[in-house]
Structure formats: C-alpha cells, structure tokens
Amino acid sequence: MLVHPNFDPVAIHIGPVAIRWYGIMYLIGFGIAFWLGRLRIARAKAGRVTAAILDDLLFFVVLGVVLGGRLGYVLFYKPGYYFSDPLEILAVWHGGMSFHGGFLGVLLAVWWVARKHRLGWIELTDFVAPLIPLALAAGRLGNFINGELYGRVTDVPWGMLFHSPGAGPLPRHPSQLYQFSLEGVLLFAIIWTFSAKPRPAGAVSGAFLLGYGVFRFIAEYFREPDDFLGLLALGMSMGQWLSAPMIALGLALLVWAYRRHGKV
Numbered sequence: 001m002l003v004h005p006n007f008d009p010v011a012i013h014i015g016p017v018a019i020r021w022y023g024i025m026y027l028i029g030f031g032i033a034f035w036l037g038r039l040r041i042a043r044a045k046a047g048r049v050t051a052a053i054l055d056d057l058l059f060f061v062v063l064g065v066v067l068g069g070r071l072g073y074v075l076f077y078k079p080g081y082y083f084s085d086p087l088e089i090l091a092v093w094h095g096g097m098s099f100h101g102g103f104l105g106v107l108l109a110v111w112w113v114a115r116k117h118r119l120g121w122i123e124l125t126d127f128v129a130p131l132i133p134l135a136l137a138a139g140r141l142g143n144f145i146n147g148e149l150y151g152r153v154t155d156v157p158w159g160m161l162f163h164s165p166g167a168g169p170l171p172r173h174p175s176q177l178y179q180f181s182l183e184g185v186l187l188f189a190i191i192w193t194f195s196a197k198p199r200p201a202g203a204v205s206g207a208f209l210l211g212y213g214v215f216r217f218i219a220e221y222f223r224e225p226d227d228f229l230g231l232l233a234l235g236m237s238m239g240q241w242l243s244a245p246m247i248a249l250g251l252a253l254l255v256w257a258y259r260r261h262g263k264v
Contacts, residue, residue: 001171002160007145025142026065029135034058036131045195048119049127057113057128064105072101076238077226099136099216100242106132122202129208130188130195136212137184144176151175151222166227175223182215202257210250213243 012019037054040046049057073096074082074089082089106128114124143149147164151173159171190211195204220239225231229238236244 002158002174004147004150004160004162004164004174006147006163009146021145022142025138025145029138030058030062032138033061033131033135036134037127040127040130040195046127047123049124053113053117053119056116057110057124060109060113061106061128064107064109065102066105068105068108069097069099069102072098072104076101076242077229099139100246120201122205126195126199126201126204129204130191132208133184133188133191133212137180137188140176140180140184144174144180149176150224151178152224154222172224173222175219178222179216179219182219183212187211187215200257200261202253202260206250206253206257208250209246209253213246213250216240216243217247 007021009020009022010018011021011024034054037046037049037057038051041049041051041054046054070089076098078096107125110124110128111121113119114121147162147167150160150162150164150167152175153168153170154173155171156173158174160174161167161169161171187208191204191208194207217240220237220243223237223239225237231237232241
C-alpha cells in the first residue's frame, strides 16, 4: 500500500497572501495551452488563427474556465446548497469547480472570439481542442497534490492511503493520476497526432469530445462519487451522466464532418 505524501496545499506564503498549488497548476495549464497554440501557428496548423487572436482567446478562455467551472459546480452538483446561501458561490477558495461547466464556459468564450474576429466557430474549436488535454493534466496534478477527488476503496498493489477527510483508513485508487494519464497525456497524444494532418471541419473537435467523454466515463468507475450525490440512475456517477452527451455529440460531429466532405 502506498501513502499519499500529504502535500501542503499552499505552495508559497507572501505576507497574508497564500499561493496554492492548485492555482499554480491552473497557471501552468493555461501556459501550456498558450505555448501549444503558438506552436500550431508557427507550424501553419492553425488555419486563419493568428498570434493576436490567440492572445485574445486566452483571455476569454481563462474567464470561461473560472466562471463556467464555478457555476457548473453550483448548478450540476450543489444547487440547493448554493441557492440557500448565494454569497457562498463567490467563495471559490472553499473549492468546487466542474470540468463540464468550465468546458461550456470555454465554448462560449470561443464563440465570442470567433464572432469578434469573423472566424467560424467550428474552425476555432478545431484549433483549441488539441491545446486542452495537457491543461487538464495539470489540473489533475493539482487535485492529487490536494489529496482531493480520490478513488474508490481498492486492494490493488498501488492503492493509496489518503489523509483527506472522508477518505478513511483504507487504500484507494489514485484516480487523479488515472485521469491525468487518460484525459491528459493519452488524450493529448491522440488529438495532437490526429490534428497534425488536414481534417474536415469539425473532425478534431469531434475527436476531442469523443475521447474525453470515453476516458472520463472510464475513470469515473475508479473515482469515489461525491458523498453528497453518490451514484445516480443506472449506477452511474454525475461525471458519467455529464460525459455521456459528450460521447454522443463527439460521434455525431465526426460522422457529420466526414459525410459533409464525402469521405464516409
């Protein structure tokens, strides 16, 4: 059995200001996405997207991730709690972010930038999709450092004992690292390679939606369901229910993209 290192969630103290590892991971994620975007532009893989558009896009995507992630958590996971105490919605330092909410925020940000620069929305989502997985990987490392979103109880040799409240004295799957590997590293390798060659409009976006949805759905079998929700209908977690539409939409988008170009 392994034991979680029990990292201090605060990386740096500067007077009364505490800089947390999770915030640093967010910054690293945005930095990686920006660097990959510049790399795609330099390699002429970005279509009509320029460096100036990427700069604009990064600003609005940051807003989309933070606002969408927070509001998504409020609406998808704890609406009753937050509606009874609306000011708590602003207390982001208490934790509570939703990938699916952040993803919707990103889609809205991409739509706004595409409209502003007179680009096609799908054209811009195809550019953004390969930039996302490694940013997600950075976020999952932040979850692991915090010892949060740990996995279900297990007897596998790499089961890990977490010190977090609610984890108990039993070894659990280090599901944050599973998600880091699947939704982050592996998905990046697939989407980056897939997008390296010319594809029909919408194909790269569809591949991302399908890949993330499938990998997240699988990882949820090892991740401990939220204690205030548990498992929902059909024995599926909230993460799986939110991922299912992504899988369906990704498949539909891939079929549409290739049929539209007469390749299926």
